[in-house]
Amino acid sequence: MRTRTLVKVPxxxxxxEVVEIKVLVxxxxxxxxRRDRTGGAIPVDIIRRFECRYDGDTVFAAxxxxxxxxxxxLAFTTVATTSGTITFEWVGDNGFAHxxxxxxxxx
Numbered sequence: 001m002r003t004r005t006l007v008k009v010p011x012x013x014x015x016x017e018v019v020e021i022k023v024l025v026x027x028x029x030x031x032x033x034r035r036d037r038t039g040g041a042i043p044v045d046i047i048r049r050f051e052c053r054y055d056g057d058t059v060f061a062a063x064x065x066x067x068x069x070x071x072x073x074l075a076f077t078t079v080a081t082t083s084g085t086i087t088f089e090w091v092g093d094n095g096f097a098h099x100x101x102x103x104x105x106x107x
Contacts, residue, residue, distance in 0.1 A: 009102040013080035031066040047092035055084040
């Protein structure tokens, strides 16, 4: 299954500038409280953890629970310190794991 993600990171920033990062991942986020057509429980299937790393250092992390909406969208900030790679990782139930990355040039 192909996972659709949207990642928005500024291509360039000044050293010390606060930059906004926005991410969205496509995921159904099943709570485990709903029933199927035969009355059986639909198993929980959610993203459990999101982490953002800037040159290997965690700058933002979030733990998710069944009340989180499908296709979770996050927006957060970090300070541009050096040019490098920003990585994003989502981990969830049933072996779900997805990783994206973006480059930022700091002037």
